[in-house]
Amino acid sequence: MNTESVVRAHNVDLVRGGRHLLRGASVQVEQGQHWVLLGANGAGKSTLLSMLGASVHPTRGTVHVLGHQLGRVDMRELRTHIGHVDPRLRIEAPLTLFETVLTGLTNTPDLIPRWSATSEQKDRARSLIASLGIEDRSDSSWRTLSQGERGRALIARALLSNPALLLLDEPATGLDLAAREQLLAALDNLRAQHESLSSILVTHHLEEIPKSTTHAVLIRDGHIMVDGLVEDVLTTENISACFDHPIEIGRSNGRWVATARRR
Incomplete structure (x- = not known):
């Protein structure tokens, strides 16, 4: 390419x-x-x-x-x-911040049934979350996050597929x-x-x-x-x-x- x-x-x-x-x-x-x-x-x-x-x-x-x-x-x-960060993306499923970031691998608003990320992909998600300063919110429900925390999480989500x-x-x-x-x-x-x-x-x-x-x-x-x-x-x-x-x-x-x- x-x-x-x-x-x-x-x-x-x-x-x-x-x-x-x-x-x-x-x-x-x-x-x-x-x-x-x-x-x-x-x-x-x-x-x-x-x-x-x-x-x-x-x-x-x-x-x-x-x-x-x-x-x-x-x-x-x-x-x-291509990674796309759109703050208007609606996440309706009961996901944590970490799980929401993982949906960047499937480009879906929810985790796909019977699909799971690899250990390497999960490690990369944790690294991106930490680099964006929201590591302490990884296990928090998406619905409880501030708009700013969601914005940074969406950047991590967009970057997960490299x-x-x-x-x-x-x-x-x-x-x-x-x-x-x-x-x-x-x-x-x-x-x-x-x-x-x-x-x-x-x-x-x-x-x-x-x-x-x-x-x-x-x-x-x-x-x-x-x-x-x-x-x-x-x-x-x-x-x-x-x-x-x-x-x-x-x-x-x-x-x-x-x-x-x-x-």
């Missing part, structure tokens, strides 16, 4: 119901890079993420994921090599300030420990961008406005144009901050 370019989309359109959700989108993610997709609500961020995660086909253009072109590969099999690509769709949704900071610190530590891992994170808040982010895409109305190195993309001029509002961009201790400017 060729992973020099983990993801490559070229001149992609996505049309649904006669409406362009994406138009002429091109982006390339390479091994070890960590991208953020940034834009206003409805800009097309999650749509682009779904395509880069081999969940939908483009209407026009080409998308290569982990060396395979969409439309010429079994997308279900391809998605087994994916080449990790997708994070607004992982800080619903978190309070402390939980958000714990999540972002965990992501930074995780990326440092897994140097070959590539990731794509979707958000519309600059404060939710981890320090370890290397590249950025600004998207507006289905168009990619600009992409490249994060420090080149996240500028006052670019962000103001993307959100159609005068916004001053700064950086403090490696994190991005935004304040409104007077017109």
Whole structure:
């Protein structure tokens, strides 16, 4: 499997119901890079993420994921090599945090009857849980976990199958300030420990961008406005144009901050 370019989309359109959700989108993610997709609500961020995660086909253009072109590969099999963190995932079964992480091996919301993880897989689950700072909650019921603990558990779940690509769709949704900071610190530590891992994170808040982010895409109305190195993309001029509002961009201790400017 060729992973020099983990993801490559070229001149992609996505049309649904006669409406362009994406138009002429091109982006390339390479091994070890960590991208953020940034834009206003409805800009097309999650749509682009779904395509880069081999969940939908483009209407026009080409998308290569982990060396395979969409439309010429079994997308279900391809998605087994991609970790997806979605805070909206519903876990209804009476599982512990540890058991929920194990469901990442079967990509199901419950443990499959007569299926069991190997000792090595269980050891990896424990290691990931510990690396994300929630080891003391391993045996706790999923229903008793805080939103922040669930968020970190879902990252461990997504990483359990050792994916080449990790997708994070607004992982800080619903978190309070402390939980958000714990999540972002965990992501930074995780990326440092897994140097070959590539990731794509979707958000519309600059404060939710981890320090370890290397590249950025600004998207507006289905168009990619600009992409490249994060420090080149996240500028006052670019962000103001993307959100159609005068916004001053700064950086403090490696994190991005935004304040409104007077017109």
